[in-house]
Amino acid sequence: MNIQLDRSNTVSLDGRGVTAVLGPTNTGKTHMAIERMVAHTSGVIGLPLRLLAREVYTKVAARVGEANVSLVTGEEKIIPPGARYSVCTVEALPRYTDAAFVAIDEVQLAADLERGHIFTDRIIHLRGREETLLLGAATMRGILEKLFKGISIISRPRMSVLTYAGAKKITRLPNRSAIVAFSADEVYAIGELIRRQRGGAAIVLGALSPRTRNAQVELYQSGDVDYLVATDAIGMGLNLDVDHVAFAQNSKFDGFQYRDLTAAELAQIAGRAGRHLRDGTFGVTGQVDPFPDALVEAIETHRFEPAKVLQWRSADLDFASIDALKASLDRPPAIEGLTRALPTADLRVLEFLSRDEDVRAMAQSRERVAALWDACALPDYRKIAPAQHAEIVGAIFKDLAQRGHVDEDYMANQVAKASSTEGEIDTLSQRIAQIRTWTFVSHRPGWLSNPTHWQEKTRDIEDRLSDALHERLTKRFVDRRTSVLMRRLRENAMPEAEINPAGEVLVEGHHVGEMQGFRFTADRTAEGEDARAVKAAALKALAAEFELRAERFAAAPNGDLALASDGILRWLGAPVGTLVATDDVLKPRLVLLADEQLTGPARDKVAARGERFVNFQIESQLKPLLDLRDAESLSGTARGLAFQLAENFGVLNRRDVAEEVRSLDQDARAALRRLGVRFGAYHIFVPALVKPGPAGLATLLWALKNDARDKPGYGDVVAALAAGRTSFVTDPSFERAFYRLSGFRNLGRRAVRVDILERLADLIRPTLGWKPGSGKRPDGAYGGDAFVVTPAMMSILGATAEDMEAILKGLGYRAEPKTAEEVNARLAEFDAAAAPAAEASAEEVTAASEEAEAQPEAQTEGLVTGTGPAQPLDTVQPEATESAEVVEAVEAAEATPAAEEAPKPVLVWRQGRFERRQPPQRDRKAAGAGEEKPRGKGRPRPAQGDRNQDRPKKQDARKPEQRRPQREERPVKIDPNSPFAALAALKDQLRK
Known part of the structure; x- marks a missing residue:
């Protein structure tokens, strides 16, 4: 029987036909209500949450068919024609119905400060023709018996035992636990911790859309994660397989203030532990103090302080005016046990809009005032400031008053703002709350001109946002x-x-x-x-993978293995071993880089293959060293020299072993040469070991022996080797031994490869042996065992003039500074003395003349002021192609004002004390003049080999008067009409 209070609120409430089914959680109350409803020809059930309404709708539809059941919430309506059963949220329940059965779940929420008056109104007014069930906690027994005369009470016991388990750290909570907190930040922090420590957690917040919440619950229910972090949203209706509930907080903001949860509220949440006949436990975690004994006993025995009053707000509203509506809403209850509810969100919006003159002007009729109150019922899903929410409600009301429906452009603009699926968790949550607002608008009757379009569009956007939010939550909180x-x-x-x-x-x-x-x-x-x-x-x-890899490694070809400069043995790029030094520098030991799972014969195979490869690398690349060390065919000084070469990785400064070298006979030299030794001007070395591969391996072995791989310069010198550098600028902080081991010699600020220094010796040697009158002057020759630096010398070293000064001094040469005029004059004198003899045949004269005409600049080649190879100065003068131009250039240089910087002196180089103490002929050949060298195109023919090095020069037995005079001493007869005569005359002028 439906009962409606009159305006005086003096009618008593009749409880006949009403049954209250009360008890703690896990008593099967909701299941009982579903069974009773489908047993009737029609029925309506009201549930506290949209999520729970969707779950019950699914169960009922499975029983009676989707065509026979409807779902009605503020944001979703599924109403098949002729549906006999209806599942609703309590706010969406009608105040009156003709259905045979009515059930209202979680009636204890009638005491809630925010939503209580809605539950109270439906409890008082809504009745089924045949049966009415009120489902809730046992705390409602007293107040229901007081309000409704003749009501029937059924108490249902809990089907499982709930036990207090005390306090535990979050990381020590058992599997299938739910951790409860009451702020989003705390939920997120706990979720992050669980993900790092235990693999992940599902997240359930009241702000989540039902679709997202369902997806997160399914993540937990399926066993993908063993933990659930939630607010008190899990306290109602969610049927979860939870074994333990842990409270990480025990206070919350209820919309008005922060307060501790009551024992009944804690029990409602803790009761989620244990399902059906499976027992559950509850406790505390984090910073929450252990529960006192009295509270534990109350929760375990389900005995709580009964509800004393229910929240109430008048449903008999006066729409004559806004002020009349506000007065009717402010009317106090006339029935004992009811208390006037505090101002809720809709009443606060009405109060704000009542001060808007435009709204007041539009709300002049009952229909307009009713429409305004209907708009004020728009939920504040976003939890924004009341004034902001009131502006949205005001815009909707104005459209309804002026247009008869909400403006389509305004609706489209608001929906578009919430449609993007980009962003993180908080951003997506805000968009879902925003779209829920417009989903609610789309389902209000008469608010839109095309509601079906907007219902489909907002539903699609909410689904996409919900899926994106679920994906973000899973990505962040679930591993x-x-x-x-x-x-x-x-x-x-x-x-x-x-x-x-x-x-x-x-x-x-x-x-x-x-x-x-x-x-x-x-x-x-x-x-x-x-x-x-x-x-x-x-x-x-x-x-099993380790043994399979061991077999493949044992059979791997050498091409799959590599020994890097860091001493790591790699197989197809992966490290498998590292070298460590032993007493013998050429026999390092290989230490495997392998997990302990590689054991037994498999490990032995890997070790044997790795050692075989390392030994092969040393024996192939450093074979000359091994041959020198083990050469039994050598004896005496030769064997000692070979031992020193082996100890120094194939490079010795010649001056350090000068006495030993001089004492070697030709057979000993030949024996060392067959072992790859070269007797150079500056070094005794093995050319094969100067190549990047052998030099890098030698450097590595020395670094292992001397624990120097981490010393400065190791990697840089090895990199220079790999790049094929012949010289580079040194770093004072580098270990100097690395340069020598790599085949370089430190000279000044540059390190030069020793074989390149021998090429320098090949350029210097002809200049030191040249004497005036002995033929054409070589580039750089100065006469009298002296020379000047040429561009060719600097080019092969990649050095500047300043570098060359340090390099030559390091090689033992001494410098004599000269002025440019002195050098030019002497070089010109030498070139003039090299003119052809006057007794040359006519053919020789003609050939010389033709050559002079073809290359006139050749007669002045090598002058300091020219551009030939002998040019050593930084003060380069213009190119001289005629002698007159040379004179003009010299005069111009002399005419330079004294204020300008004086030209740098020219350095003339002579052999140092070390070189000059040896006999000239012996020293020249012993220094490597006779070494076998490959003859390439354009290279000068090398001098005789070392086998003639110690052989004395044959003396001329003829008397001086019987010897043939030198060509330059013969009188020169020149045809005055020959072009060569003019050239000779020009040279005579220069000499004067």
Whole structure:
């Protein structure tokens, strides 16, 4: 029987036909109501949450068919024609119905400060023709019996036992636990911690859309995660397989103030632990103090302080004017046990809009005032400031008053703002709240001209946002890899593992780390329980992989192996071993880089193959060193010299072993030469060891022996070798031994490869042996065992003039500074003395004349002021192609004002004390003049070999008067008409 209070509120409430089914959680009250409803020909059930309404709708539809059941919430309406059953949220319940059955769930919410008056109104007014059920907590018994005369009370006991488990750290909570907090920030922080330590957690917040919340609950229910972090949203209606509930907070903001939760509220949440006949536990975690004994006893025995009053607001409204409406809403209750509700969101909006003159002007009729109050019922899903929410409500009301419906452009603009699926969790949550507002608008009758279009559009946007939010929540708070691995480990099942070509290890399709060589490196992002689960699963799955790799490595060709400059042996790029020094520098030991899972014969195979490759590299690249060290054919001084070369990795400064070299006979020299030794002007060395490969390996072995791989310069010198550099600027902080081991010699600020220094000696040697009158002057020759630096000398060294000064001094030469005029004059004198003899035949004269005409500049080649190879100065003068131009250039230089910087002196170089103390002929050949060298195109023919080095020069037995005079001493007869005569005359002028 429906009962309606009159305006005086003096009618008593009749409770006949009303049954209250009361009891704690897990008593099967909701299930009972569904069974009773489908037993009637029609029915209506009201539920506290949209999420729970959707769940019950699904169950009822499975029983009676979707065509027979409707779903009505503020944001969703599914109403098939002729539907006999209706599932609603309490706010969407009609105040009157003709249905045979009515049920209202969680009636204890009638005491809630925010929503209580809605529940109270439906409890008082809504009745089924045949049966009415009120479902809720036992705390409602007293107040219901007081309000409704003749009401029937049924108490249902809990089907499982709920026990207090005390306090535990979050990381020590058992599986299948729900951690409860009352702020989004705290929920997120706990979720992050659970993900790092235990693999992840599902997140349930009241602000989530039903679709997102369902997806998160399914994540937990399916076992993908073992933990649920939630607000008190799980306290009503969510049927979860939770074994333990842990409170990380026990106070919350109820819309008006921060307060501690009551024992009944704590029990409502804790009661989620244990389902059906399975017992559950509850406790505290985080910073929450252990519950006092009295509170624990109340929760365990389900005995709480009864509800004393219910929130009430008059439903008999006066729409004559805005002020009349406000007065009717402010009317106090006339029935004991009801209390006037505090101003709620809709009443606050009405109060704000009542001060708007435009709104007042439009709300002059009952229909307009009713429309205004209807608009004020728009929920504030976004939880924004009352004034902001009131502006939206005011805009909607004005459109309804002026247009008869909400403006389509305004609606489209607001919906578009919420349509993007980009952004993080908070951004998407705000958009969902915003779109829920317009979903609610689209379902209000008469508010839109085309409601079906907007219902479909807003539903589609909400679904997409919900899916995106679920994906963000899962990505942030769930490590699927760890959760899957831990579940498989608990099941004691062998995980499926694979290794891709890049070395990534995938277990059950999830990346767990990398397998490089014979070492497994777990994913660095794994921490705590996550790291242990990843490693355990990977090693369990890869148990057979080590032996398979050992077989492949043992049969690997040399091309798949490499010994790097860091001493690491790599197989297809993956490190498998590292070299360590032993007493013998040429016999290092290989230490395997392998996990302990590589054992027994498999490990022996890997070690044997690695050592064989390392020995092959040393024996092939450093074979000359091994031959010198083990040369039994040598004896005496030669054997000692070979030993020194082996100890110094194939390079010795010649001056350091000058006495030993001079004491070698030709047979000893030949024996050393057959072992690859070259007797150079500055070094005794093995050319094969100066190449990048052998030099780099030698440097590595020395660095291992001397623990110098971390010293400055090691990597840089090795890199210079790999780049094929012949010289480079040195760094004072580098270990100097690295240069020598790599085949370089430190000279000034540059390090020069020793074989390049021998090429320099090949350029210097002809200049030192040239005497005036002995033929054409070589480039750079100065006469009297002296020379000047030429561009060719600097070019092969890649050096500047300043570098050359330091290099030559380091090689033992001494410098004599000269002025440019002195050098030019002497070089011109030498060139003039080299003119052809006057007694040359006519053919020779003609040939010389033709040559002079073709190359007139050749007669002045090598002058300091010219551009030939002998030019050593920084003060370069213009190119001289005629002698007159040379004179003009010299005069111009002399005419330079004294204020200008004086030209730098020219350095004339002579052999130092070390070189000059040897006999000239012996020293020239012993210095390497006779070394065999490959003859390339354009190279001068080398001098005689070392076998004639110690042979004395044959003396001319003829008397001086019988000897043939030198060509330059013969009188020269020149044809006055020959072009050569003019050239000779010009040279005579220069000499004067």
